[in-house]
Amino acid sequence: MRDLNLLIGLAMGLNLVALGSSRLPSIIRATALQGVLLGIMPLLLEHDFGWQVVAVAVATAIGKGVVIPGLLQRAMRAAHIEREVEPFIGFVPSLLLGAFGTIAALAVARSLPLLPEHAKSLLVPGALASMLTGFVLLIGRVKAISQVCGYLIFENGIYLFGLLLIGSTPLLVEAGVLLDLTVGIFVIGIIVDRIQRAFDSLDTRKLTVLRE
Amino acid sequence: MIAGPLLTLSFSALVLAALAGRRWPRTWLALTVAGSGVALAAALLVLFGTTDWEWRGTVAFGGELPHLRLDGLSAIFLALVGVLGGAGAVYAHEYWSDASHPTSAPRGRAWWSVLVLSMMLVLTIANGLHFLLAWESFAIAAFFLITLDSGARAVRSAGWLYLAASHAGTLALFAFFALLAERTGSWDLGPMRAQAGLQPLFWLAMLGFGVKAGLFPLHVWLPSAHANAPTHVSAIMSGAAIKMGVYGLVRFSGWLPVPVSAAWVLVIVGSLSALLGIAFAFAQGDLKRLLAYCSVENVGIILVGVGGALLAVADGDSPWGRLVLAGALFHVWNHGLFKGLLFFGAGSVLHATGTREMSRLGGLWRRLPWTAASFAIGCLAVAGLPPLNGFVSEWLVYLGLFDAVTSHGATAWAAIFAALMLGSAGALALASFVKAGSMVFLGAPRGRAAAQAHEAGRAMRGAMLLLAALCVGLGLAPTLVWRALARGVAAWHPAWTVAPVPGALQAIGGTQLALAMLLPAVGWFAWRKMHGRTARRALTWDCGFAAPTARMQYSSASFAGIASGWFRWILRPRLTLRRPRGLMPTRAFRLERIPETMLDLVIVPIGGLIMQTASGARRLQHGSLQAYILYVVAGLVALGAMVLGAGIR
Amino acid sequence: MMIVLSFVARLAWWLLLAPLLPGIINKVKAWVAGRRGPPVLQLYYDLARLWRKQVVMSTLASPAFIVGPAVAWAAVLGATLLVPLGPAAGATLSFRGDVVLMLYLLALARFATTWAAMETGSAFEGMGAAREVTYAVLAEAAMIAAMLTLAVQTGSVSLATMLAPSVGTSAVLLAAGLFTVLLVENCRVPFDDPATHLELTMIHEVMVLDHSGPPFAAILHGASMKLLLFAVLVTQSVLPMGTYSRTMASIVLLVGVLIVTVGVGIVESFMARFAFRRVPLLLTTSVLLCVFALLVAWQGAA
Structure with missing residues (x-):
C-alpha cells in the first residue's frame, strides 16, 4: 500500500508539473512519466502475478509512456511549436488551482463512503486530482497539443478509478479503452499535422473561425 | 470603586468641551485632554485592578433604565479611545487651527468632543436601546468630522459614502438589538451564552459591526473616508472608530452563543x-x-x-x-x-x-526630521x-x-x-x-x-x-x-x-x-565610526549617467509593480499609456491608477440594479388623478376578492 | 564559565565560518567551468580590505544609510543565535515561539537593508529593493508552511526541539521547498545572479550598489551569515539529527552544510537566471512544496 501511495503521490506531483510548465516537451514528458507510473500500479495491486496482468501492465506502460507521447512529440515537431504562449488560465493560477484541487480531493475522499481497504489509499484523491488537472489543461490551454495532454491526464484519472475495481472488472476493458485512446491520439496527430499545413497555426482560438 | 467618579468626571469634561469648543480653543483643548486622560485612568484602574465597574440608574431614559458597565474588555478599548482622543486633540489644535481653517475649526472641535464622548458611551453602555443611540451619535459625529472641509467635492462624496455604508450597518444592528430584546425579553445586555436559541442573531451582529470595522468586502467606505477626512480625524477613525466595530464583534461573540x-x-x-x-x-x-x-x-x-x-x-x-x-x-x-x-x-x-x-x-527627512523619525518608528x-x-x-x-x-x-x-x-x-x-x-x-x-x-x-x-x-x-x-x-x-x-x-x-x-x-x-556605533572620521559625500551612482534628476528615482x-501584477485579478489597475514615438520623442507617460475595485465593480452595480427596480416601480406614480382612482378601485377589488376567497374557503 | 565558552564558540561558528560559504560556492562554480577560480577565503580578504576603506555616502542619504546595514547585520546575528547547532548543542536562546522571532528578525534585516537602499534615490536600488521585498511575500508563506510542517512532525514550536524531523516523503518535499527558499532569500541563481554585471537584472547586488567601506562589509558578512543560517536550517529540517550521537551530529551538520553549499554552487553552474516573469512560478512551487510537506506530515501524524 505504501509503495502504491508513493507512486500515486508522484503521479499527483506530475499533475502539478504539467500545470506549471510552459514548454510543451515538458508537459508531454510529465504525461508520459505519469503513464508509466500508472502502468506499474496493477503489478503492485495484484498479488498473484498472472501473465495477463503483466501483459496489460507492460502494454499500458508502453502505450501511455512511449507510443502516445512519441506521437505527440512528432506532431509537435511537425507543427514547430515549443511553447504555450498566452494561455487562457495563466501558469501560476492553474498551478494554484491544481494544488487547491488536490487538497480538496484529499478532503473529499476522506468523507466518501469507501471500502475500508481503500480508506488509506490515495487512489480516489489521485483520480479526482488527475481529472481536475485534465479539465484545467483542457479549459485553460490554447495549443491543441497541451489540450491532448490534458485529455490524457484526465484519462489517467479514470484509469486510477478503474484500479479501485481491479478485483471485479477485467483489465481487458481498460485495455480496450487504451486502444481506443491510442487510435484517437493517432488521428489527432494526423489532424494536427494537416491543420498546421493548412492554417500555419495550431492555436485553437483560431479554429473558431471554422464554425460555419 | 473609583472608576465611576472618574468616568463621570471624564464625561462631563467632554460635554463641557463640546460646548466650549466653538469659542474657546484653549479651554476646549484642556477639557478634552483632561476628559480623555481621566477616562484612560479609569480604564487602567479596571485593567490593573481586580473588579469591574457597573452602575444602574434609577431614572428611565427613553423608557429604559440606564445601565453602564466597564469590564476588562471595554476597558481595553476605552484606554485606546482615551489615548487617541487626547493626542488627536493636541494635534488638531495646531493642525486644524482657527488661523488656517476659520470656518470649520470651531465646528471640528465641538464634533471631536462629541465623537470621543459617544465612543466612550458605546464602550460602557450595557443596554441595547441606549447602545443604538450612542452608536448613532458616534456615526453622525464622525460624518461631520469627515466632511469638515466640505468645500471639496471628493470630501463630500466620501462623507456621503461613509454615511450610507454606516447606516446600512446600523440597519443590521437595529434588527439585531430588536430581535435580541424580543427573544430575551429585555433590552439589558450581558452574558447570555447559555441561550442557544440566540445563535443565528450573531450573523446580524457580524454584518452590522463588520461594516464599521471595515472587513474586506464591507470596507468600501473606508479608504475614501480616511483619505479625504482631515488627518487628525483619519487618525482617530482608523485608530479608534473602526475599533468600535471590532469591539462590537468581540463583545457580542463573548456574550452570545456563536x-x-x-x-x-x-x-x-x-x-x-x-x-x-x-x-x-x-x-x-x-x-x-x-x-x-x-x-x-x-x-x-x-x-x-x-x-x-x-x-x-x-x-x-x-x-x-x-x-x-x-x-x-x-x-x-x-x-x-x-x-x-x-x-x-x-x-x-x-x-x-x-x-x-x-x-x-x-x-523630506532633511526638512522634517522629527516627522521622518517618528514615521519610521511607525x-x-x-x-x-x-x-x-x-x-x-x-x-x-x-x-x-x-x-x-x-x-x-x-x-x-x-x-x-x-x-x-x-x-x-x-x-x-x-x-x-x-x-x-x-x-x-x-x-x-x-x-x-x-x-x-x-x-x-x-x-x-x-x-x-x-x-x-x-x-x-x-x-x-x-x-x-x-x-x-x-x-x-x-x-x-x-x-x-x-x-x-x-x-x-x-x-x-x-x-x-x-x-x-x-x-x-x-x-549608533556604526554612525560614529563611519561618519565621524572618514565619510565623504558624493552623487548617487547612476551607472555613469552624467545628469541624474529627481524624476529618475523609482x-x-x-x-x-510586481506585486500589483500578482493581484491584478482583483486590483484591476487602470492604465493610461502614451508611448514614445518617432525620433527624439517629447511627451510619453505611463499612468497607473488603482480604482476602488470593490466599490466600482461590486457595490455600484448592485446599487444600480436596486435603483433600476425602484425607478420601475416609480413609474406607477405620475400625478394623474384618474390613474390614482384606478389604483384605489383595483386595490378595493383585490381586497374584496381576498376577503371573499377566504370566506369561501 | 562553560556558558561563556559555549557562547563564544557559537559566535565563532556563525561569525567566522559564514564567509567561507560564498567562497565554496564560487570554487564549485569555477571547478565545474574548468577554471581555477578565486581562493576559498576570498571573502575574508574582501571583508578585511573593506573594513579599512573610506566610506562614500550619497549626498541624499540620511544617517539611516549607515545605520541600516549595521542594524541588518545585528538582526541576522540575533536570528542565528536562535538556531540550534545540532540537538546536543542547542541554541543560545530558546523558548516557545522563537521560530516566529527568527522569521521576524530576518524580516527586520530585510527592512533595514531595503530602507538603506532607498536612501540613495537611485532607480537601480529602487528596483532591487522592490524585488527583494516582493519576492519575500511568497518566500515568507513558504517559510511559515515549512515551520508548520516541522511543528506538526515534532509537536513543538521551539526551534531547539522542532528541528528533529521524521524521514520520509514529507522530508523530501520539505528539503526541496526549503532549498528553493534558501535560493530566493539569499538571492542566488535562478532568482538572482550574483555574478552578473548588468544592474538591471540584479536584486541583492544592485540594492547595495552605493554602499562602500565598512557598511558594505557588514552587508556582505550579514548576507553570508544568512546563507549559513539557511544552510543549517535546511540540514536540520531534513536529517534526523536527534538519532545521531553527539560528535556524529556535529559532523553530520558540517557535512550537511557543505552539501547544501555545494548544491547551491552546482545549481548555479548548470542553471541560468530565470526571466523575471517566470520567478513567481518557481516561488509558488516552493510554497506548494512546503504546503504539501505539511499535508503529508499531517497525514503521518494523524
Whole structure:
C-alpha cells in the first residue's frame, strides 16, 4: 500500500508539473512519466502475478509512456511549436488551482463512503486530482497539443478509478479503452499535422473561425 | 470603586468641551485632554485592578433604565479611545487651527468632543436601546468630522459614502438589538451564552459591526473616508472608530452563543482581509489611502484572533485560544497607536507640502526630521518588526495558531490557512511601509512643494512623539501588558480567568529589551565610526549617467509593480499609456491608477440594479388623478376578492 | 564559565565560518567551468580590505544609510543565535515561539537593508529593493508552511526541539521547498545572479550598489551569515539529527552544510537566471512544496 501511495503521490506531483510548465516537451514528458507510473500500479495491486496482468501492465506502460507521447512529440515537431504562449488560465493560477484541487480531493475522499481497504489509499484523491488537472489543461490551454495532454491526464484519472475495481472488472476493458485512446491520439496527430499545413497555426482560438 | 467618579468626571469634561469648543480653543483643548486622560485612568484602574465597574440608574431614559458597565474588555478599548482622543486633540489644535481653517475649526472641535464622548458611551453602555443611540451619535459625529472641509467635492462624496455604508450597518444592528430584546425579553445586555436559541442573531451582529470595522468586502467606505477626512480625524477613525466595530464583534461573540460556522467565517474573512487589504495598500499612490487600506489588513489580523478564539472555545476550551485572543486585543491597542502615529506623520507631510501623492514627495527627512523619525518608528511597528509593539501582538497570534496546528483538530485547517495568509500579509506590509517611508522621506524631492516643506510645530510633534514612545514602550513591557490583556480575555470568556504570564512571553519581553538596547547601540556605533572620521559625500551612482534628476528615482507605482501584477485579478489597475514615438520623442507617460475595485465593480452595480427596480416601480406614480382612482378601485377589488376567497374557503 | 565558552564558540561558528560559504560556492562554480577560480577565503580578504576603506555616502542619504546595514547585520546575528547547532548543542536562546522571532528578525534585516537602499534615490536600488521585498511575500508563506510542517512532525514550536524531523516523503518535499527558499532569500541563481554585471537584472547586488567601506562589509558578512543560517536550517529540517550521537551530529551538520553549499554552487553552474516573469512560478512551487510537506506530515501524524 505504501509503495502504491508513493507512486500515486508522484503521479499527483506530475499533475502539478504539467500545470506549471510552459514548454510543451515538458508537459508531454510529465504525461508520459505519469503513464508509466500508472502502468506499474496493477503489478503492485495484484498479488498473484498472472501473465495477463503483466501483459496489460507492460502494454499500458508502453502505450501511455512511449507510443502516445512519441506521437505527440512528432506532431509537435511537425507543427514547430515549443511553447504555450498566452494561455487562457495563466501558469501560476492553474498551478494554484491544481494544488487547491488536490487538497480538496484529499478532503473529499476522506468523507466518501469507501471500502475500508481503500480508506488509506490515495487512489480516489489521485483520480479526482488527475481529472481536475485534465479539465484545467483542457479549459485553460490554447495549443491543441497541451489540450491532448490534458485529455490524457484526465484519462489517467479514470484509469486510477478503474484500479479501485481491479478485483471485479477485467483489465481487458481498460485495455480496450487504451486502444481506443491510442487510435484517437493517432488521428489527432494526423489532424494536427494537416491543420498546421493548412492554417500555419495550431492555436485553437483560431479554429473558431471554422464554425460555419 | 473609583472608576465611576472618574468616568463621570471624564464625561462631563467632554460635554463641557463640546460646548466650549466653538469659542474657546484653549479651554476646549484642556477639557478634552483632561476628559480623555481621566477616562484612560479609569480604564487602567479596571485593567490593573481586580473588579469591574457597573452602575444602574434609577431614572428611565427613553423608557429604559440606564445601565453602564466597564469590564476588562471595554476597558481595553476605552484606554485606546482615551489615548487617541487626547493626542488627536493636541494635534488638531495646531493642525486644524482657527488661523488656517476659520470656518470649520470651531465646528471640528465641538464634533471631536462629541465623537470621543459617544465612543466612550458605546464602550460602557450595557443596554441595547441606549447602545443604538450612542452608536448613532458616534456615526453622525464622525460624518461631520469627515466632511469638515466640505468645500471639496471628493470630501463630500466620501462623507456621503461613509454615511450610507454606516447606516446600512446600523440597519443590521437595529434588527439585531430588536430581535435580541424580543427573544430575551429585555433590552439589558450581558452574558447570555447559555441561550442557544440566540445563535443565528450573531450573523446580524457580524454584518452590522463588520461594516464599521471595515472587513474586506464591507470596507468600501473606508479608504475614501480616511483619505479625504482631515488627518487628525483619519487618525482617530482608523485608530479608534473602526475599533468600535471590532469591539462590537468581540463583545457580542463573548456574550452570545456563536455558531461554529461563524467562527470559521471570521477566521477566513479575517485572513482574506489581511492579505487583500494590504495588497490594495501596497498598490496605492496616495499616502493616506495606503494607510487606510492597511487598516483593513490590521482589522483582519485582529479578527483572525477573535475567530480563532471562538474556534478554540468550540474545540473544548483549547488553551491556544487564550493566546490568539490576547494577541488580537493587544493588536487593537497596537494598531490604534501606530496607525494614529502614521496618520499624524502623513498629516504633517500634507501640512508641509499640500499633497498626499507619494510620487510628488521625497527627500523630506532633511526638512522634517522629527516627522521622518517618528514615521519610521511607525513603519517598523506596523510591519510587525521587533523590538516594537506590533511584533508582540502578531507573535501572540502566531504562537496561538502554531499551537492550534500542533493540536491536530479540525480547527487546525483554519489555523494553517490563517498562518499562511498572515505570513504573506506580513511580508506585504513590510513592503508597503518600506515603500511609503522611502517614497515620502528618502531620496531627492520630486517636486517644488517637497523641496520647500517645513517641519510641524510643537503640538503636532508632541502628539507624534507621544504615540511613538507608546509604540516603543508597549513593545518593551509585554509582561506588564499581559495583565491587562488577561483581564480582557477573562471578561470575554470566564473559563479563561486571569492566567499567569506565559513563560515564552517573558522570554520575548527579555529579547525585546535586549534588541531595543543592542540595535540602536550597533547603529549608533556604526554612525560614529563611519561618519565621524572618514565619510565623504558624493552623487548617487547612476551607472555613469552624467545628469541624474529627481524624476529618475523609482516611483511608488514601479516599486509596487510586481506585486500589483500578482493581484491584478482583483486590483484591476487602470492604465493610461502614451508611448514614445518617432525620433527624439517629447511627451510619453505611463499612468497607473488603482480604482476602488470593490466599490466600482461590486457595490455600484448592485446599487444600480436596486435603483433600476425602484425607478420601475416609480413609474406607477405620475400625478394623474384618474390613474390614482384606478389604483384605489383595483386595490378595493383585490381586497374584496381576498376577503371573499377566504370566506369561501 | 562553560556558558561563556559555549557562547563564544557559537559566535565563532556563525561569525567566522559564514564567509567561507560564498567562497565554496564560487570554487564549485569555477571547478565545474574548468577554471581555477578565486581562493576559498576570498571573502575574508574582501571583508578585511573593506573594513579599512573610506566610506562614500550619497549626498541624499540620511544617517539611516549607515545605520541600516549595521542594524541588518545585528538582526541576522540575533536570528542565528536562535538556531540550534545540532540537538546536543542547542541554541543560545530558546523558548516557545522563537521560530516566529527568527522569521521576524530576518524580516527586520530585510527592512533595514531595503530602507538603506532607498536612501540613495537611485532607480537601480529602487528596483532591487522592490524585488527583494516582493519576492519575500511568497518566500515568507513558504517559510511559515515549512515551520508548520516541522511543528506538526515534532509537536513543538521551539526551534531547539522542532528541528528533529521524521524521514520520509514529507522530508523530501520539505528539503526541496526549503532549498528553493534558501535560493530566493539569499538571492542566488535562478532568482538572482550574483555574478552578473548588468544592474538591471540584479536584486541583492544592485540594492547595495552605493554602499562602500565598512557598511558594505557588514552587508556582505550579514548576507553570508544568512546563507549559513539557511544552510543549517535546511540540514536540520531534513536529517534526523536527534538519532545521531553527539560528535556524529556535529559532523553530520558540517557535512550537511557543505552539501547544501555545494548544491547551491552546482545549481548555479548548470542553471541560468530565470526571466523575471517566470520567478513567481518557481516561488509558488516552493510554497506548494512546503504546503504539501505539511499535508503529508499531517497525514503521518494523524
